[in-house]
Amino acid sequence: MTLIKNWTLNVLDAFHTFKDEKLTWKSNNQAREHQLKHAQVLAEKALEAELKKRAVQIEHEILLLKTQNDTDLAMFKTKCKQDIKDYKQYLNALDQLKKSIQTSYTHLPEAVAFTIHHHAKHLLNQMWEAKDFEQKMRHEMQLIQFMSTIHEEAHHYLADSGQSAKLPEKTLALIQKH
Amino acid sequence: MIIKLALLLVCTAFAVFLLVDFLLWLAIAALPNILTQVGIALFILAAVLLLSAGVFMILKLILTALSTYLSTQQRLHRRLLFSDAKQQQLKQLFYFRSVQLNYFNDLKRKNLLRANNKAHLKALSAAINKDLKQLKKELSTVHYQQLQQTHQQCLKQHDVNALLKLQSDIATLNLTDDV
Numbered sequence: 001m002t003l004i005k006n007w008t009l010n011v012l013d014a015f016h017t018f019k020d021e022k023l024t025w026k027s028n029n030q031a032r033e034h035q036l037k038h039a040q041v042l043a044e045k046a047l048e049a050e051l052k053k054r055a056v057q058i059e060h061e062i063l064l065l066k067t068q069n070d071t072d073l074a075m076f077k078t079k080c081k082q083d084i085k086d087y088k089q090y091l092n093a094l095d096q097l098k099k100s101i102q103t104s105y106t107h108l109p110e111a112v113a114f115t116i117h118h119h120a121k122h123l124l125n126q127m128w129e130a131k132d133f134e135q136k137m138r139h140e141m142q143l144i145q146f147m148s149t150i151h152e153e154a155h156h157y158l159a160d161s162g163q164s165a166k167l168p169e170k171t172l173a174l175i176q177k178h
Numbered sequence: 179m180i181i182k183l184a185l186l187l188v189c190t191a192f193a194v195f196l197l198v199d200f201l202l203w204l205a206i207a208a209l210p211n212i213l214t215q216v217g218i219a220l221f222i223l224a225a226v227l228l229l230s231a232g233v234f235m236i237l238k239l240i241l242t243a244l245s246t247y248l249s250t251q252q253r254l255h256r257r258l259l260f261s262d263a264k265q266q267q268l269k270q271l272f273y274f275r276s277v278q279l280n281y282f283n284d285l286k287r288k289n290l291l292r293a294n295n296k297a298h299l300k301a302l303s304a305a306i307n308k309d310l311k312q313l314k315k316e317l318s319t320v321h322y323q324q325l326q327q328t329h330q331q332c333l334k335q336h337d338v339n340a341l342l343k344l345q346s347d348i349a350t351l352n353l354t355d356d357v
Contacts, residue, residue: 044251051254058261065265069272076276080283087287091294098298110305111345114298118338125291 087128094120097150104154107166116168119175120146146174180234184227191220295336302341303333309348317351 098117102108123146127139153168194217198210246252306329314322325348332340 048250048254051251051258055254055257055261058258058265062261062265062268065268069268073272073275073279076279080279083283084286084290088290091290095294109345109349110302111342111349114302114338115342117298121291121294128287 090124100154104157116171149174180227180231184224187220187224191217306345
């Protein structure tokens with residue numbers, strides 16, 4: 001009976017010692033624990049403030065991006081419209097060119113006028129579809145040269161009152177060259 | 179604390195069962211029955227306590243997860259992610275809109291070119307028709323019909339080169355006849 005009593009007392013003693021150690025550790029580290037908790041709260045607050053700041057910044061960036069996109073798209077739309085207008089004008093100018101050749105060279109076969117006009121359109125499309133600026137300029141120069149040659153020849157033909165060659169030879173030579 | 183209590187109850191129940199065994203060994207008849215009932219009741223109580231502790235812990239975990247999800251930090255983080263996704267979406271939208279504008283612009287230009295090509299092909303076709311009609315008397319019916327058929331076929335296929343070749347052939351025929 002004494003053995004059981006001793007054993008129970010030992011167990012109780014160990015339990016109390018464990019509790020005492022726990023309490024001592026807690027009282028020793030209370031200040032540090034409090035400090036750590038405080039630091040954690042401060043860090044959380046700082047993170048919150050940073051996140052809030054970043055959110056406001058991104059909202060502002062979105063607003064700027066929206067405005068920029070709208071402006072760019074409106075400009076691009078205007079550019080596209082102008083592009084179509086320019087292309088239409090070019091086509092009309094080429095049609096006029098064909099008419100002027102046919103008026104100057106009265107006996108010029110339709111096939112020749114068609115070939116000249118078709119070639120001019122081909123040069124125009126090459127110029128329009130060129131991705132590189134240098135290439136675009138080169139094709140534009142070719143088109144201008146071609147158109148000016150046609151005008152020159154038609155003008156000479158009219159000035160000579162049809163005495164020179166019956167066909168726009170220089171223009172046809174340019175077509176062969178291209 | 180609840181788990182500790184449950185474990186204590188289990189231990190007590192085992193102690194009661196041992197006591198029952200001891201009493202049975204001593205051949206005391208009345209107490210073992212009551213003590214067995216007490217032991218079973220203690221076991222059931224321990225099980226109920228453990229179960230409630232489990233439910234309590236699950237509920238606590240759910241509540242913690244919910245409070246973390248609804249916390250200011252997490253809300254701000256989600257808002258940031260949303261804004262970031264919106265920014266990316268705007269950039270993509272701008273790219274696709276410009277591609278769309280480019281596509282429709284190109285389509286408009288090609289339609290203009292097609293209409294122009296059609297008008298000039300019509301003029302060429304009219305010239306070929308006129309030349310053919312002039313040659314009708316000089317050509318055999320079969321040859322004339324063959325040329326007409328080729329003309330119609332080339333026009334249908336919008337074959338510019340073939341039409342130009344046809345006109346050149348007709349012009350050659352015209353010249354031969356003149357000679």
